[in-house]
Amino acid sequence: MAGYRPVEEGGKKKVLIVGAGAAGMSCAQHLAQHPEKFDVTIIDAVDYCGGQAFSIPIDKEKHGASWLNQGVQGGSNIFHHTMTMFSRQGHHADPVKLQVSFGKDDKFWTNVFPTKLLARHTKEIKRFHTMLKIVRWFEVLFAIIPIKILMKMFFFSEEFANTVALPMVALFLGTGNYTPEVPTIILERLVTSPTYGMWYPGDPLTVASNLPPMVVFPNFSVFYEDWRKNLVEKGVKVRLSTELTEVVSRDKNGVVVKMIKRTPEPDHHNAVSAWVAPASDPHGGADAGATEFEEHYDELVLCVLADTAKRVLGRTASYREKKVLGSAKFSDDITVTHSDSDYMKRHYENFYNPEQAVTQIEGVDQTTRIEMAKKSFKPMYYIKEYPEDLSKLEMCFDCTNYQSQFPPEVKFEDHVFQTIFLNKERDGHLWSIDEIDESKIIRKDWWHQLCHSFTHYLFVIPWMMFLQGRKHTRFAAAWTLINAHEVAVMSGIAAAVDLGAQYPEDLERDQFALLSFRLYYLLAYGRWYRKKASKEGPGKDWASGLYGSIYQGPGVVNEDRRMWREEQKKGNST
Numbered sequence: 001m002a003g004y005r006p007v008e009e010g011g012k013k014k015v016l017i018v019g020a021g022a023a024g025m026s027c028a029q030h031l032a033q034h035p036e037k038f039d040v041t042i043i044d045a046v047d048y049c050g051g052q053a054f055s056i057p058i059d060k061e062k063h064g065a066s067w068l069n070q071g072v073q074g075g076s077n078i079f080h081h082t083m084t085m086f087s088r089q090g091h092h093a094d095p096v097k098l099q100v101s102f103g104k105d106d107k108f109w110t111n112v113f114p115t116k117l118l119a120r121h122t123k124e125i126k127r128f129h130t131m132l133k134i135v136r137w138f139e140v141l142f143a144i145i146p147i148k149i150l151m152k153m154f155f156f157s158e159e160f161a162n163t164v165a166l167p168m169v170a171l172f173l174g175t176g177n178y179t180p181e182v183p184t185i186i187l188e189r190l191v192t193s194p195t196y197g198m199w200y201p202g203d204p205l206t207v208a209s210n211l212p213p214m215v216v217f218p219n220f221s222v223f224y225e226d227w228r229k230n231l232v233e234k235g236v237k238v239r240l241s242t243e244l245t246e247v248v249s250r251d252k253n254g255v256v257v258k259m260i261k262r263t264p265e266p267d268h269h270n271a272v273s274a275w276v277a278p279a280s281d282p283h284g285g286a287d288a289g290a291t292e293f294e295e296h297y298d299e300l301v302l303c304v305l306a307d308t309a310k311r312v313l314g315r316t317a318s319y320r321e322k323k324v325l326g327s328a329k330f331s332d333d334i335t336v337t338h339s340d341s342d343y344m345k346r347h348y349e350n351f352y353n354p355e356q357a358v359t360q361i362e363g364v365d366q367t368t369r370i371e372m373a374k375k376s377f378k379p380m381y382y383i384k385e386y387p388e389d390l391s392k393l394e395m396c397f398d399c400t401n402y403q404s405q406f407p408p409e410v411k412f413e414d415h416v417f418q419t420i421f422l423n424k425e426r427d428g429h430l431w432s433i434d435e436i437d438e439s440k441i442i443r444k445d446w447w448h449q450l451c452h453s454f455t456h457y458l459f460v461i462p463w464m465m466f467l468q469g470r471k472h473t474r475f476a477a478a479w480t481l482i483n484a485h486e487v488a489v490m491s492g493i494a495a496a497v498d499l500g501a502q503y504p505e506d507l508e509r510d511q512f513a514l515l516s517f518r519l520y521y522l523l524a525y526g527r528w529y530r531k532k533a534s535k536e537g538p539g540k541d542w543a544s545g546l547y548g549s550i551y552q553g554p555g556v557v558n559e560d561r562r563m564w565r566e567e568q569k570k571g572n573s574t
Contacts, residue, residue, distance in 0.1 A: 021051020026492030083555030506539030
């Protein structure tokens with residue numbers, strides 16, 4: 001290709017990053033720290049940066065805020081890399097204590113107060129916690145066993161397994177209707193791990209009685225746009241509405257790819273192109289007349305879903321890449337953002353109901369929790385089991401209760417909800433999506449979501465190290481381990497480090513961030529990252545709590561709804 005100078009002849013290493021989500025942006029960020037070594041280009045088929053993390057406009061006068069985070073809303077205090085990325089662009093996360101509402105009527109329970117469902121299953125709850133101890137002791141033996149098999153091995157009833165155990169996992173990782181297939185280790189760690197455990201410590205009387213400390217994220221569209229501008233200032237070529245259609249070759253001369261230029265949509269969410277799905281597909285066929293063009297790079301970082309990576313690699317994919325990437329399972333889900341409070345009342349428990357509460361469990365007084373619930377029960381995460389099949393779920397967020405740009409008190413009728421209907425192909429016949437009042441729907445978004453099946457941890461995760469770096473190609477995305485924004489950020493940094501970039505010194509001094517990165521790098525690349533930074537300097541005080549898991553760096557504040565107060569001053573919230 002005219003003008004191309006291979007790196008071995010003295011030029012910079014030309015790196016193409018495909019996908020401008022969390023993984024791609026963090027990869028570009030850390031390669032850009034070495035302008036003498038890398039010439040970085042990042043592309044995305046849509047017309048914005050952020051991938052599944054973006055914001056949408058809403059009616060401020062009705063809902064109390066002018067924007068809503070879509071796709072990705074919050075995370076855990078262990079997300080040290082994510083929150084450090086916020087701080088680098090002048091943003092921060094806000095703290096929140098998680099309240100959940102699982103099930104409806106006689107199948108309802110919550111972590112806020114004990115209910116009749118939990119009282120009905122006191123013996124199974126005790127056995128559940130005994131089982132988790134056994135699984136913890138013999139973790140190597142139980143780790144990959146699907147949760148549905150574990151429940152049968154320990155003789156739990158279908159009602160307990162489907163209404164109590166499965167919801168504890170489903171929302172945390174977005175595992176949805178594949179939760180029965182999730183490996184046991186994830187359920188066990190959520191309850192027994194003092195660092196990763198959202199439900200730690202478990203309650204042998206009521207399953208979970210803690211209010212997990214979480215964080216909610218800033219306006220993602222603003223954050224990612226600020227990040228894009230910062231990358232451009234550092235010399236990164238950010239090319240949006242640019243789609244990789246095919247990897248033509250990967251050999252000793254580098255990587256040759258074909259691309260097309262996409263037509264930007266007004267909302268920046270470009271439709272699926274004809275190279276992905278034909279016009280006969282209701283979601284496909286866009287830009288069918290676009291002209292492909294070729295470009296040449298030294299290295300390729302694919303920050304896209306596994307099935308997309310397999311498709312674009314095409315005939316250049318090795319047998320190993322086809323097998324590993326092809327083993328990742330995905331489902332098509334839809335999120336309906338709406339303000340239909342009547343739908344919520346029909347399908348979920350939104351308020352404290354004294355008829356569902358119990359004042360004692362096994363003779364232990366629960367009055368304190370009930371009194372708190374009377375004053376402050378405001379669920380954020382919901383799950384509904386379908387009566388026809390209790391193992392199939394519908395998930396929902398009360399975004400007004402959860403996201404911190406909203407005022408503390410908003411009329412329930414003006415709340416904004418996101419109801420997620422899962423796995424259209426298999427479970428679409430169970431959906432109640434048509435019951436949502438169309439006049440109260442704000443937006444609909446389709447997602448191609450990873451299924452955290454136990455097979456993912458048998459046939460994908462252990463084999464990634466044998467793909468990374470081969471044929472000038474690396475893979476970075478949340479699916480390389482587990483579906484979380486933090487994993488996506490770490491995966492991008494790992495790709496950059498593997499290419500020769502430096503892991504940030506401040507994060508090296510953050511003992512938990514360093515440990516998390518080392519473990520990820522070991523699993524994904526088969527190598528142990530050796531520490532290089534000095535002990536003194538920024539970052540050494542960011543890790544607190546047990547094993548340093550609680551982040552106290554500049555990317556998080558200690559004040560609830562600080563974001564609302566800041567947005568008020570800007571005129572973005574009421």
